[in-house]
Each structure stands twice: as structure tokens, then as C-alpha cells.
Amino acid sequence: MSHIYDRLGVKRRINGAGSLTRLGGSLMDEAVLAAMRQAADAFVDIAELQTAAGAVIARHTGSEAGLVTSGAAAALTLAAAACLTRHDVARMERLPDTSGMANEIVIHRLHRTGYDHALRAAGARLVEIGFNDRGTGAGVRGLEAWEIEAAIGPGTVAVAYTASPAMQPPLATVAEVAARHGLPVIVDAAAQLPPKDNLRRFLAEGASLVAFSGGKAIRGPQGTGILCGRKDLVSAALIQQLDMDVSPETWNPPAGLLAPELKARFPHHGLGRGFKVDKESIVGLIVSLERFVEADLWRERRAKRDLLAGLAALLAGTRGVATTLDDGGARSPTLDIAFDEAALGLGAFEISRRLQRHDPPVHLGERAAHDGRLIVDPAGLRPGDEAIVAAALKAALANSKL
Numbered sequence: 001m002s003h004i005y006d007r008l009g010v011k012r013r014i015n016g017a018g019s020l021t022r023l024g025g026s027l028m029d030e031a032v033l034a035a036m037r038q039a040a041d042a043f044v045d046i047a048e049l050q051t052a053a054g055a056v057i058a059r060h061t062g063s064e065a066g067l068v069t070s071g072a073a074a075a076l077t078l079a080a081a082a083c084l085t086r087h088d089v090a091r092m093e094r095l096p097d098t099s100g101m102a103n104e105i106v107i108h109r110l111h112r113t114g115y116d117h118a119l120r121a122a123g124a125r126l127v128e129i130g131f132n133d134r135g136t137g138a139g140v141r142g143l144e145a146w147e148i149e150a151a152i153g154p155g156t157v158a159v160a161y162t163a164s165p166a167m168q169p170p171l172a173t174v175a176e177v178a179a180r181h182g183l184p185v186i187v188d189a190a191a192q193l194p195p196k197d198n199l200r201r202f203l204a205e206g207a208s209l210v211a212f213s214g215g216k217a218i219r220g221p222q223g224t225g226i227l228c229g230r231k232d233l234v235s236a237a238l239i240q241q242l243d244m245d246v247s248p249e250t251w252n253p254p255a256g257l258l259a260p261e262l263k264a265r266f267p268h269h270g271l272g273r274g275f276k277v278d279k280e281s282i283v284g285l286i287v288s289l290e291r292f293v294e295a296d297l298w299r300e301r302r303a304k305r306d307l308l309a310g311l312a313a314l315l316a317g318t319r320g321v322a323t324t325l326d327d328g329g330a331r332s333p334t335l336d337i338a339f340d341e342a343a344l345g346l347g348a349f350e351i352s353r354r355l356q357r358h359d360p361p362v363h364l365g366e367r368a369a370h371d372g373r374l375i376v377d378p379a380g381l382r383p384g385d386e387a388i389v390a391a392a393l394k395a396a397l398a399n400s401k402l
């Protein structure tokens with residue numbers, strides 16, 4: 001049988017760029033696919049399935065509650081929705097129209113990303129604070145606790161934080177200020193795995209809600225994510241995600257997440273109705289999460305490191321090319337490939353462009369391309385791919401027609 005991508009006329013690509021949504025996230029294990037196949041074979045109550053999945057997420061994240069979302073970005077939108085409405089059904093009904101109600105999420109300027117659109121999509125207004133003195137070299141100071149405090153007012157519903165290894169100020173500082181004002185902290189930790197400890201770390205440091213991608217290091221279905229944290233907020237997120245075309249008279253919420261008192265003021269479809277997660281994906285995410293938690297990540301790291309060392313060996317002696325293996329610390333190793341633009345007459349962007357036109361197309365990380373380097377992230381590379389990457393690179397350097 002021909003491969004479905006061949007039948008559709010879609011190229012299969014070599015991914016040395018990491019877990020990227022535009023390249024398909026990650027690849028799933030056979031065990032995950034088998035569980036998804038089983039999930040496709042029966043009807044279930046999605047609320048019951050989400051509640052059961054939430055219990056597994058809670059166990060592995062050390063949170064009160066969890067929810068499978070349609071990606072980390074959707075988790076952020078649902079998190080913002082939950083903070084905007086809590087369990088106020090009339091507010092749920094109005095979203096994303098938040099006029100006249102508390103709707104501000106305080107965020108340090110340096111924590112803003114292209115993904116904070118997801119918070120705004122719920123109807124939240126971002127209140128940006130702080131300077132970037134360290135980044136600009138203008139000075140030594142970062143955000144002070146009082147600056148967060150000063151931005152908090154009657155219109156504030158949450159504080160947002162983007163997690164990354166060296167992020168300032170520390171989450172604990174932000175969480176402490178927020179807690180003093182009874183405000184939840186929403187953490188975008190979409191790509192902060194591995195290390196595995198990060199599943200628990202941000203909640204332990206005081207986050208109220210944390211978003212992870214299911215289709216990155218967890219290697220679940222690409223369209224999944226995790227929202228975990230405080231039970232009242234996860235519950236408010238779930239009720240706004242579920243299909244609510246049910247009769248209050250017969251609604252029988254599974255014990256655990258959903259508050260039976262919602263029956264008295266029964267919500268319609270919420271803001272998250274468009275972010276539904278299918279039963280196959282809920283199951284796939286849960287099995288992937290369990291496998292991620294149990295995996296020997298150090299052994300996987302060593303294998304990835306060996307693959308990168310193999311690629312470096314294949315490139316050794318190539319004119320105008322210098323490689324550096326970065327061990328990656330607690331995160332994944334990467335291979336940095338520097339191109340001597342003067343010697344090659346070619347810059348990193350042009351080389352990357354040619355690689356993407358190779359057969360098969362090869363994708364490498366472009367984060368440092370402005371600096372003449374491409375970065376190989378091995379998360380999506382399979383054994384043997386290093387030879388294809390090396391051959392594609394040599395062809396790209398030699399062939400201006402690509």
C-alpha cells in the first residue's frame with residue numbers, strides 16, 4: 001500500500017529543527033497509536049474521560065487537577081477564560097466580550113511572546129510592565145516585586161509568566177506577589193520539557209495554572225496539550241471546553257472536576273467549544289505522558305548525542321563548515337553548524353533554503369541563522385537521518401540550483 005503522504009502528494013521531510021508545529025510536532029510510538037485505535041472503537045462520556053485523564057495528569061504533575069487541551073496555546077486561552085470567569089456562568093456566556101468586567105492580565109514585557117495572543121483571545125487585556133535594562137545593556141536591574149504590585153488593581157484577574165531556564169524574575173517571586181493579592185499565575189511552559197521535573201516544578205514554585213504542549217517532548221498527538229493546576233480553575237476551563245448541548249435535568253457530571261451546582265445555572269457552549277479534544281487524542285496524550293514519565297531520558301539523550309556526533313563526523317573536513325556539539329545541560333543536546341560565508345559565498349539562510357528544497361527536504365533550526373549558523377535539534381531525527389542531513393548539506397553547498 002502506498003504511503004498516505006505519497007498518495008496525497010505531500011513530501012515527507014527530515015526534521016532536524018526540533019518539535020515544531022509547522023513540521024508536525026513529534027512522532028508517536030506504536031503503543032500510543034494502539035491505545036488511540038482502542039479509543040476509536042467505543043463511545044464514551046467525554047466529561048468522564050476528561051475527568052479520568054485529569055486525574056492522571058494531576059498525579060504526574062503534582063497538581064490538584066488537569067485537563068487535556070487542543071495544544072498549549074488552547075490551554076492558555078482556557079486558562080485566561082477560567083481566570084476571567086471563575087464559575088460565573090453569565091461571564092462565561094459573554095466571553096470574549098469582557099467590557100465592564102475585570103479583564104486584565106499583568107505580564108512582564110520580557111515574558112511577552114507571539115503566543116500571548118492565546119491569552120488575549122479569551123478577552124483578556126494584557127497590562128505590560130517592567131523594563132528590559134539587562135537585554136538592552138542599559139543597566140543591571142530587572143523587574144522588582146513592587147512593580148508587579150503597582151500594576152495590580154481591581155481590574156486584574158491573573159498574572160502571566162513565560163517559563164524558560166533563565167527567566168527573570170523567579171517564578172516564586174511573581175507567585176508570592178500574586179498570592180498576596182489572591183490572583184492566579186498562568187505559566188506558559190509549552191516547550192519546557194525535558195527535564196521531567198518541570199512537570200511539577202512550576203506548580204511547586206507557586207503557579208496556579210500551567211500549560212504544556214502534548215505534541216513536543218511528550219510525543220503525544222500533535223493537536224494536544226495539558227492544562228494543570230488549581231482545581232477550581234481547571235474545572236472552570238473544562239466546563240467552557242465541553243459540549244454543553246445536554247439537558248440540565250439529566251446531566252450527570254462525573255465526580256471530581258465538575259461542580260454539580262452548575263446544574264442550577266447551566267452554562268451553554270463556552271469559549272473553548274472550538275477547542276474540543278477527541279477521545280482518541282485524550283487517550284493518546286495520557287499514554288504518551290505516562291511513557292514520557294517512565295522513559296529513560298538519559299539513555300535517549302545519549303542516543304541523540306551519538307547521532308549528532310555521527311553527523312559532525314560526516315561533516316568533518318567540509319570546507320567552510322565548522323561544527324560544535326552543545327551538551328545542552330538538563331535539556332537536549334544540539335549540534336551547531338557554523339558556515340564561513342566569505343569562503344562559501346553563501347549565508348546560513350540561503351543554505352537552509354536550499355536544504356528545504358532538497359529531496360527529501362531537510363529542516364534545521366534557524367534561530368542563529370542571522371549569525372551564520374544552523375542548529376541541529378535531534379528531537380525529530382531518526383537513526384540514519386544524520387547521513388541524509390550530511391548529504392543534503394554537501395549538496396546545498398555545491399549546488400546553486402537547489
Ligand SMILES: *Cc1c(COP(=O)(O)O)cnc(C)c1O
Pocket residue numbers: 021070071072073074113115188189190191212213214215224225
Ligand atoms: C509551542 C509553544 C506554544 C504553543 O503550543 P501548542 O501546543 O502548539 O499549542 C506556546 N508557547 C510556547 C512558548 C511554545 O513554545
